[in-house]
Amino acid sequence: MNRLGKFAYLTAVYLFFYFPIAVLIVYSFNNSQYSLIWHGFTFSWYQQLFADTDLQLVAVHSLLVGVLAATFATVLGTLTAVSLYRYQFYGRKLLHSLIFILIVSPDIVMGISLLILFSTLKITLGFWTLLLSHITFCMPFVSVTVYSRIIGLDKNIFEAAKDLGATDFTIFTRVIIPLLWPAILVGWLLSFTLSLDDVIISFFVTGPDFNILPLQIYSMVRLGVKPEVNALCSVMFGLTLLIVLASQLALRKKQ
Amino acid sequence: MQNIIELKNVAKHFSDHQVLFNINLEVKNGEFLTLLGPSGCGKTTVLRLLSGFETPSNGTIIIDGKDVAGLPPHLRHVNTVFQSYALFPHMDVFENVAFGLRCKHLSQDEIEQRVAEALRMVKLEAYGHRKPQQLSGGQQQRVAIARAVVNKPLVLLLDEPLSSLDYRLRKTMQIELKQLQNQLGITFIFVTHDQEEALSMSDRVVVMHDGTMEQIGTPREVYEEPCNLSVAKFIGEANIFDTKILAADNKTLQVEIENKLFILKNRKKFTVDQTVHVLVRPEDLQVWSPQEVTDTQDMFAATVEQVIYKGCTVDLMLRLLSGKQLLATQFFNEDDEKLDYSTGENVWVNWIPGWEVILPHDA
Amino acid sequence: MMPDNTFKRSSIVAIWVWLTLFALLPNLLVLMTSLMQQGDNELVRLQLTLNNYWELFDATYFKIFWHSIDIAAVCTLVCLVIGYPFAYFLARTESRYKAILLFLVIIPFWTSSLIRSYAIVAILKTHGILNSVLLDLGLITQPLHLLYSGVAVIVGLVYSLLPFMILPLYANIEKLDIRLIDAARDLGANRMRVFIRIILPLTLPGIIAGSMLVFLPAMSMFFIPDLLGGAKTMLVGNLIQNQFMSARNWPIGSAVSIILTALMGLMLVIYWRISKNRKEQQGLL
Numbered sequence: 023m024n025r026l027g028k029f030a031y032l033t034a035v036y037l038f039f040y041f042p043i044a045v046l047i048v049y050s051f052n053n054s055q056y057s058l059i060w061h062g063f064t065f066s067w068y069q070q071l072f073a074d075t076d077l078q079l080v081a082v083h084s085l086l087v088g089v090l091a092a093t094f095a096t097v098l099g100t101l102t103a104v105s106l107y108r109y110q111f112y113g114r115k116l117l118h119s120l121i122f123i124l125i126v127s128p129d130i131v132m133g134i135s136l137l138i139l140f141s142t143l144k145i146t147l148g149f150w151t152l153l154l155s156h157i158t159f160c161m162p163f164v165s166v167t168v169y170s171r172i173i174g175l176d177k178n179i180f181e182a183a184k185d186l187g188a189t190d191f192t193i194f195t196r197v198i199i200p201l202l203w204p205a206i207l208v209g210w211l212l213s214f215t216l217s218l219d220d221v222i223i224s225f226f227v228t229g230p231d232f233n234i235l236p237l238q239i240y241s242m243v244r245l246g247v248k249p250e251v252n253a254l255c256s257v258m259f260g261l262t263l264l265i266v267l268a269s270q271l272a273l274r275k276k277q
Numbered sequence: 278m279q280n281i282i283e284l285k286n287v288a289k290h291f292s293d294h295q296v297l298f299n300i301n302l303e304v305k306n307g308e309f310l311t312l313l314g315p316s317g318c319g320k321t322t323v324l325r326l327l328s329g330f331e332t333p334s335n336g337t338i339i340i341d342g343k344d345v346a347g348l349p350p351h352l353r354h355v356n357t358v359f360q361s362y363a364l365f366p367h368m369d370v371f372e373n374v375a376f377g378l379r380c381k382h383l384s385q386d387e388i389e390q391r392v393a394e395a396l397r398m399v400k401l402e403a404y405g406h407r408k409p410q411q412l413s414g415g416q417q418q419r420v421a422i423a424r425a426v427v428n429k430p431l432v433l434l435l436d437e438p439l440s441s442l443d444y445r446l447r448k449t450m451q452i453e454l455k456q457l458q459n460q461l462g463i464t465f466i467f468v469t470h471d472q473e474e475a476l477s478m479s480d481r482v483v484v485m486h487d488g489t490m491e492q493i494g495t496p497r498e499v500y501e502e503p504c505n506l507s508v509a510k511f512i513g514e515a516n517i518f519d520t521k522i523l524a525a526d527n528k529t530l531q532v533e534i535e536n537k538l539f540i541l542k543n544r545k546k547f548t549v550d551q552t553v554h555v556l557v558r559p560e561d562l563q564v565w566s567p568q569e570v571t572d573t574q575d576m577f578a579a580t581v582e583q584v585i586y587k588g589c590t591v592d593l594m595l596r597l598l599s600g601k602q603l604l605a606t607q608f609f610n611e612d613d614e615k616l617d618y619s620t621g622e623n624v625w626v627n628w629i630p631g632w633e634v635i636l637p638h639d640a
Numbered sequence: 641m642m643p644d645n646t647f648k649r650s651s652i653v654a655i656w657v658w659l660t661l662f663a664l665l666p667n668l669l670v671l672m673t674s675l676m677q678q679g680d681n682e683l684v685r686l687q688l689t690l691n692n693y694w695e696l697f698d699a700t701y702f703k704i705f706w707h708s709i710d711i712a713a714v715c716t717l718v719c720l721v722i723g724y725p726f727a728y729f730l731a732r733t734e735s736r737y738k739a740i741l742l743f744l745v746i747i748p749f750w751t752s753s754l755i756r757s758y759a760i761v762a763i764l765k766t767h768g769i770l771n772s773v774l775l776d777l778g779l780i781t782q783p784l785h786l787l788y789s790g791v792a793v794i795v796g797l798v799y800s801l802l803p804f805m806i807l808p809l810y811a812n813i814e815k816l817d818i819r820l821i822d823a824a825r826d827l828g829a830n831r832m833r834v835f836i837r838i839i840l841p842l843t844l845p846g847i848i849a850g851s852m853l854v855f856l857p858a859m860s861m862f863f864i865p866d867l868l869g870g871a872k873t874m875l876v877g878n879l880i881q882n883q884f885m886s887a888r889n890w891p892i893g894s895a896v897s898i899i900l901t902a903l904m905g906l907m908l909v910i911y912w913r914i915s916k917n918r919k920e921q922q923g924l925l
Binding site: 328330349350351352355356357359361363364365366367376377380381424425428 | 817828833837
């Protein structure tokens with residue numbers, strides 16, 4: 023296939039990806055409630071959005087869970103990746119497979135399994151169940167991200183560090199984290215995004231008192247296409263864009 | 278058909294630099310030709326031009342009498358043995374070797390027969406059902422060779438095929454490859470940076486440097502009569518004396534080396550005042566301890582700086598009074614009274630006149 | 641100074657405790673629940689039975705399964721057909737903009753599927769963009785009722801899941817040793833043969849990984865059929881959601897989930913078999 027053909031194909035698929043979102047963003051500035059005809063530029067929907075106090079609370083909930091879940095998941099995930107790489111222990115292969123299974127598992131399977139767990143342990147659904155669930159499903163992604171970076175390191179560094187008298191903990195804090203911080207950061211960002219966007223698992227494990235953005239958006243979009251929703255989605259998309267940019271820049275950093 | 282391949286005024290440049298300059302080469306049918314040179318000299322590029330993976334920026338390439346411009350690799354009757362072997366990991370040995378034959382849509386019977394024959398030639402008859410990753414490096418290499426020769430190409434191109442083998446295996450494969458070539462009668466074009474390999478296997482050697490072919494000749498010609506300094510230094514070791522011609526006529530010339538006058542044969546018609554390199558190979562230097570010689574008029578006084586024992590030879594690093602360093606290689610020889618030198622010892626050095634090579638100073 | 645083993649020990653223990661509690665245990669509970677009976681007040685009566693699985697062989701449930709597999713398969717196929725060439729061109733390009741091009745694929749990958757599905761709704765609905773454009777251009781006289789149909793669901797699924805097909809494929813194709821392609825051409829293979837005999841077999845793990853990441857979510861992401869298919873389209877995901885929320889029949893819901901998990905297990909086994917072979921082969925290169 024000649025270069026022009028390839029170029030055209032790639033462009034077509036990229037357009038396919040971005041056209042609907044572009045439409046969304048454009049219409050979030052449309053000065054009209056229902057019509058598709060362009061009635062002029064307006065910020066009013068965004069103003070409405072940011073003035074909505076209920077929505078603000080929901081957003082705060084999401085951000086809170088996002089930050090906490092990302093942080094804990096990053097810690098757990100990094101420890102997992104490092105342990106898998108450095109240590110031989112009982113059940114190592116099983117752990118490796120388990121991480122992979124967790125990533126491939128459909129969200130709904132995880133969602134209901136956690137629901138049943140919390141129900142069996144008689145824990146009321148709300149902030150804590152949501153947080154614990156988010157940490158659980160984010161952690162494998164961090165693990166994979168960090169692991170793929172760690173295998174690129176020269177194995178001999180660890181031997182050298184041990185030779186010079188470092189304990190495992192020292193190696194972790196003085197060698198591994200400084201070398202891998204881009205991957206760890208990307209892991210955090212990825213977890214944050216996954217937590218912020220999660221619909222299915224959150225659907226099952228959160229309680230009526232603790233609403234989060236994606237579920238709020240879900241109930242809003244079920245009612246139809248509205249400019250406020252367009253604005254909200256555009257904001258979320260913009261946020262994701264910034265996060266992806268940050269993660270790509272972090273990964274670009276050469277050790 | 279005398280010349281199976283002809284390269285005429287071939288040049289190749291990539292976007293930022295030129296890789297080959299004005300290459301002219303005629304490859305004789307049935308010969309074992311080696312392209313020899315350091316990394317980056319363009320030898321692999323020549324191979325890729327022949328196999329069709331690159332197109333020349335300039336010039337013509339003729340294979341078997343036909344201009345192959347525009348002809349893609351899979352339509353040329355030329356096969357390559359790649360440096361990394363490039364065996365297909367998802368196919369067993371049989372299927373690897375059969376691949377080219379399947380592309381030609383030969384019958385299953387014929388394929389089986391020819392594959393068996395090819396595997397026999399490389400002594401891997403029993404390995405047909407193994408996967409490449411189950412084989413050793415040497416065995417993989419043989420499969421790569423079998424896979425190429427089974428197609429009975431006009432020319433076989435070998436891109437540093439032995440470079441990843443260990444010393445002993447490499448030596449064995451060199452002999453086997455040469456035998457194989459004799460058996461098949463196919464023209465082999467072999468690329469290497471190992472000059473010993475080139476000298477021991479080839480009918481002719483092409484010494485390349487920075488995109489040009491510096492010298493083409495038999496191994497003996499290239500070693501004993503290098504045409505310039507770059508070739509002389511790349512192949513084997515050399516002791517080089519830079520000097521000016523003091524007097525010259527048709528037969529002889531006179532030079533001063535290390536404050537001694539020498540009269541040497543003027544084979545290349547040098548003239549007075551020309552600057553030249555006088556080259557003496559280490560094995561052509563003779564080293565004498567003071568007791569052994571009486572007439573030291575044409576000899577240099579030297580001190581032994583280092584003795585390097587190599588088993589069948591001894592290398593001596595010698596320092597002349599002027600400070601110049603020489604390398605001499607001594608062979609163990611029953612006739613030689615003394616072959617036991619120690620560092621710091623004073624010796625006399627000379628060479629048999631006529632064994633030197635005189636090169637012009639442009640290189 | 642901490643004794644050397646403590647860090648290692650505590651890391652491993654922490655990881656295992658967490659995963660056992662929140663990954664292994666819950667799934668075990670799902671299995672157990674699927675073997676129980678629906679109780680009066682919400683949950684279960686502790687009575688083991690295989691009834692739930694028998695019930696699933698009922699025609700209505702069967703239809704839902706079949707429909708789900710049907711739609712998920714179509715979606716996976718479309719993603720493969722669109723995604724493979726894309727991943728291939730992207731992986732093989734030598735453009736200076738390769739990093740940016742990759743970045744442009746990663747953005748949809750990270751963006752919420754909910755938002756992206758909503759965008760499709762905006763385009764496909766009766767008073768949506770597509771219809772307006774087509775009407776304006778005079779290509780149609782009546783708006784197309786695309787929303788709330790199987791087609792819309794597939795479009796929505798493909799739109800959401802395409803990046804999940806592209807990225808594993810890309811990762812796999814990037815690692816393909818180009819010298820193998822050279823060798824095949826050297827031996828006389830034309831482009832078609834090189835593709836079928838060399839490229840396709842060696843990128844098979846990528847194809848399977850991508851297919852898994854598309855097929856399973858396609859069956860189980862309930863909000864896409866919900867938004868785009870309306871009440872008409874019920875897939876496995878919707879079924880499970882329904883059983884857990886409205887019908888409050890957790891045992892049946894669990895049983896369906898177990899079957900979905902079994903399906904995932906099957907695909908994993910296939911993937912592992914094939915990638916084990918390929919891994920041995922990669923060791924060669």
